[in-house]
Amino acid sequence: MDDKERRSALANFLRRRRARLNPAEIGLPLWGQRRTPGLRREEVAMLSGIGVTWYTWLEQGRDVKASEDLLERLSKVLRLNEDERQVLFILAGYPAPKDAPEPLEAVSPQLQALLEALDPCPAHIRNQRWDILAWNKAESYLVTDWGSLPVSERNGALNYFNNARMQQQLPGWEIGGRETVAHIRMDYAQSQNDQAFSRLIQRLHQNEDFARWWPQYEVQPDSTGPQEFYHPHIGEFLFDRLIVKIEQHPVLTLRALLPVAGTNGKEKLNQLWQHMNDQGNTNA
Structure with a gap:
């Protein structure tokens, strides 16, 4: 900005x-x-x-x-x-607590291999601008098939507010939407000179919900915790949301959805994984 x-x-x-x-x-x-x-x-x-x-x-x-x-x-x-x-x-014009590196546009083969090792748990890596840079098969099948989208549309914030499939998958989407706006504002405030981020905010304002919540000026860092999810093949189940900063690249975070211990989430996820392999594609 x-x-x-x-x-x-x-x-x-x-x-x-x-x-x-x-x-x-x-x-x-x-x-x-x-x-x-x-x-x-x-x-x-x-x-x-x-x-x-x-x-x-x-x-x-x-x-x-x-x-x-x-x-x-x-x-x-x-x-x-x-x-x-x-x-x-x-x-107020003072530097961010830590120097903010330029957002990366790609990940290393090692990080891609790490994502694939997490299958059947959906996982992706994104930069501070919410651009989705890499993902595994489970992410494509369960969340969004990022590979089918143009590069300009592979953005977590854009899809959260504009992807009807993603909204159907998230019970309590509106509550999560308010929190997501607070997360975006926190990241945006720490990326003052990122013109691409400014253009992203302008695009997001085309969504009525985002445009209504953005002026409230709530700020909140993203966090781990429970995530309710729905899929037509296995119904509703609960994930643990995992967020890991990539030490070599502080602007990158790995984000995964893990079955909650003590529930049947692991069994359901394995069923979904088997269904995906039986179908022979990642476009459920």
Whole structure:
């Protein structure tokens, strides 16, 4: 994102975080009638030890530079968690905590072999822009046949919001969709100079759900955990979502869906794998 877009994002981020605070929880008296929820600008400025005009400029997206000390004070007043604090610093024009390498466009033969060794568990490798760079047969059969898509469409975010098959496979898609938007915003904030990422965000805004949730400015890193899944051949079952960073390439993550221990997920997955091999293709 360019400087103008960054300042606008910072302004919206601050307004959203200010609006979610309860004055009583901060210890402020409930004097006067409040036309909008949350703290007033004057209250944030007072608690942060800065001038109201200066803080107003930040919320207006003006070309001003906040010091790191001021940002630390704001993060405490606005009660930001660690992920939100990082986003605040990045949107204020400070470097990401770690240098962000350029997104890779391909993976090594060794990583491809690792994916294939995970069959029949679906797995893929993606970069920080959500581009799907490599996958195994189980991923093609169970999730999405990435190889059948043009390279420009092999993107996890695009398919989450625009792929009807993927939406049918995910019970509770809307809840997951809100979380996915928060994950995308976190990754986008850490990729300030990636113009391809900016173009991806523009494309995603063509989806009504994404366009409705994006302005809420929620940020959240992706995480492991349970993932409900549905497939027409075996019905619903539960996966454990595994996310592993590739040490040699920090911008890459390997993502796999593993059967949950103590359930019949492994048996169902083996049944599906056998069905796939009997069919002799990966296009279920």
